[in-house]
Amino acid sequence: MKVLVLNGPNLNRLGKRQPEVYGSTTLAVVEKQLREQAEQRGVEIECRQSNYEGELIDWVHEAADSGWAVIINPGGLTHTSVALRDALVELNDHHGFIEVHISNVHAREPFRHHSYLSPIAIGVIAGLGTDGYGLALDYFARRN
Template identity: 50%
Template structure:
């Protein structure tokens, strides 16, 4: 595959509510890496993989849903950490289901070792996979898994 063909592969990265506070919000749970630090790592990784990424963070459910809708025809994959919306948003789940863009769900903490209400993910059922519990490295693993899935599925 040529470098140009690889560049055509594009991934939308979505960060949900409160992730803009990474680095200061409960570092014992979420780590000390800031959201900008994670985004820099993702940009470096995307360059190494030869893909394009677009990154959106929002504390508003509708902005995330709109971003998913706008991904149609533009992105071949979605990497999402929906934050608390993972456990509450049927709207985000339905948007992901509607666009049928392969999605990998990531979480910094292991949601299954936390409060019971965090054990359920509305997104998991419509995602190709889920990675949680590896801190900022969850994003790296998620991007690698998603790109591998996309390239294998082409």
């Protein structure tokens, strides 16, 4: 099994942007931990980040065409992108996807309470910090 980990806008700023909300762990550290975890579980993993909606959509199409599972932290696109949702729904024909949020979006501003993606996701992990990525990877590893 291959798992594609996608991070959306501003997640390249982890460790710098609002550490009181997102913590001090950088995206590079998160990706290193995920690679180690994937190796231990015999899962192939690839991590990508983009601040551009179209690039994320292209990567989702690649995952759908290749039959990969996806872990995605869509950042602010969670609450705004019907186009990303339309791309992600195609993953349900394969392994599906898990939506991850570092902060508890339901304990934040009201506009963050709605997700276009959650209704079509296998599951949603929110508020567990960067541990949410590892929990999602464990789920896919057990299903492999």
